[in-house]
Structures are given as structure tokens and as C-alpha cells.
Amino acid sequence: MGTLQVGMIGAGAIANSHCDGINKHPQAKVVAVADTSKERVTALAVKFNIAKVYAKWEELVADRDIDAVSIALPNALHAPVALAALKAGKHVILDKPFAMNQKEATAVIAAAKKAHKTFMLGMNQRFSREAQTLKVVASRGDLGEIYHAKAYWLRRTGSPKFGTWFTRKDLSGGGCLLDIGVHMLDLCLHLMGNFKPVAVSGATYTKFGHRGIGEGGWGMSDRGAPVFDVDDFATALIKFQNGATVELNSSWVLHMDQPNKNNVELFGADGGASVNPLRVFRFGKNKGEYEVVEPQNVKIAYPHMNRFVNWVDVILSNDKPMCTPDESLAVQKILDAVYLSSKSGKEVRIK
């Protein structure tokens, strides 16, 4: 195959990283872009020298010269656009969260299998040097059995702009949990090597946004009425088939000491670890000693640290995917269960 012809669907804030990341691969190039905003689609086309510009994503998906598409649209469009692209025979990379719910996610996975095309979620947190190093350390057994973990992304005043799609449930599916909680949940399960959740107890809250408090800077989309009907705090306890547990917390707005903190902390029988900062905690060699160390000389699997390069390599059969669709489905099931548990006040079992 010559150069992979990639279409960018969505020309908002994160599309810049998509185009930049894709063009870093020597055998891929963004050659088309689609967005309903003339201003944003033109700006992205100029910035990345993209020849074809479409107002409608359907036109890009129908373009026979496009081999693969990268999707960075409001969450409600993730599954419909991914399904259409797969049916049109394109490979797909989709930004997080996977979909509005597990039913949609399952349909996308089935479509990818049927089309024999590469489908991946681009979970960028997994690609950092710290995360990749900790993955090696945990996988080779340095921490022993990992029986508990804490995953959190907490922002103090970091809600996306009010009235953009982010703060509207019909377009986003949910708030901070789907926006940033998903990142740390996915990273946590990846580091634990455990994608077998069995039960979730969760609670979600809307305490600030509907009062017009806590707006941050993110969100390039058009703003409608200042609707805010999503969560600005979410918490959950997730239980796994092997007895392990994960405590998940996320916020867009929260009274706390720092403006932003995110981390995954792992607790194992032989050691603990955190990804941010990268540290391992363990007993020292001599009695009474305790060590807090940064792992050294660890060879990481994806030194390019680029989710798009990995996706293109998988399409070209040059590498294995960092993130599999089934792992992303497990994450989606947990997210669904957090909202369901919050609504019902009960623990939700996951099959």
C-alpha cells in the first residue's frame, strides 16, 4: 500500500492533535476534512494543507479515495459516523468516549468485524512514557497481585464552555465522567491488566454548572442556550471478577486544593505505584526499610507515544493495537453502570 489517505471528521479543538499525530506517520496523510463549521473546517485545512474540504461528514465517508477516517465529533455522533464509515469500508479511529452507551458500542464492534477493518479508540493516556513504563513494571509482576486501585481526574473550575455540546446530555451522553473520568478509568484497567468488571456502585452530581459556576476554557463548538444537564462530579466503586476493586472519581468543578490533578494509583501485594508522578512503592531489601523509587531503564512498547501512529501501524499490519475494541467495550459498560447505579441507588451487575 502507498500512503494511507485519511479523512478527518470534525475540525474542532482536538482535531489539531489528530491531524498532527496522523501526519507524523511516514505512510499516512490527512487528505480530507469535514465539519459543519465553515470557519473551523477552513482553518484546519489551511493549517494542515488538506486538499479536500467537506461541509458534511456523509460526503467524506462517501469519498472512495479515502482509506481511513479519524473521528473527533460530539459524542452522540461517534457511533453513527463510525458505523457509516465502517460500512463504507474505511478503517476508523475514534476519540473517547466510545459511544453514548454499550448498545451503540457493541454495534460498532460488530460492524468493524463484518467489514474486516481496523477499529480503535485513541486512548492517548495509555501512550505517555510514564503509563507505558508502569505497564511494563506491573505486567512483569513487580507489584504482585493488584487488588485495589484509585483512578481520578479532578478539575477545580474546568467545565467546558456552557452551552456547547459538552454540557448537553442529548449530545454528550454525560459530563465529567464521560469526558475525563473515562481517561483514567481506561488507563487504570489497562495498567491492572483487568477488563473483567462484575459490579458497580456509583453516584453522579450536578452541583455547579446549572448555576453558571465553574466554566473553564475548553470547547470550540458553537454555543447554544446555556443548558447544563450533565454531571460535574462522579464517583464509583467498581468490583472485578478476581475480587479486585477500583475507586473512580472525576470532576469538572470541585472545591479542592489544586486546580487539576489526575492519577492512577495501584495497590499490589508486593508493591504499589502511581503513574503521575511515576513512582513505585515497596519494602526495601533490609528489614524496616521502605522505598519510593522511579523505575529505571524500562524499554517501552510504543516509543513514538502516538496513538495515531499505532493505529496506522495496525492497519498496515506492522504492530499490535495498544487498545482493543473489547477493552473499550468493558470501559463503556462500567460508565453505563455508574449512571444506572446513580439513578437507581443500587449496585449494578455487569455481564
Ligand SMILES: NC(=O)c1ccc[n+]([C@@H]2O[C@H](COP(=O)([O-])OP(=O)(O)OC[C@H]3O[C@@H](n4cnc5c(N)ncnc54)[C@H](O)[C@@H]3O)[C@@H](O)[C@H]2O)c1
Ligand atoms: N483524547 C482527548 O484527550 C480528547 C480531548 C478533547 C476532546 N476529545 C474528544 O474528541 C471529540 C471532539 O472534541 P473537541 O474538543 O474537538 O470538540 P469541539 O466542540 O471543539 O469540536 C467538535 C467539532 O465537531 C463539529 N460538528 C458537530 N456536529 C457536526 C456534524 N454533524 N458534522 C460535522 N461536524 C460536526 C463541530 O462544528 C466542531 O467543530 C469528543 O468526543 C471529545 O470527547 C478527546
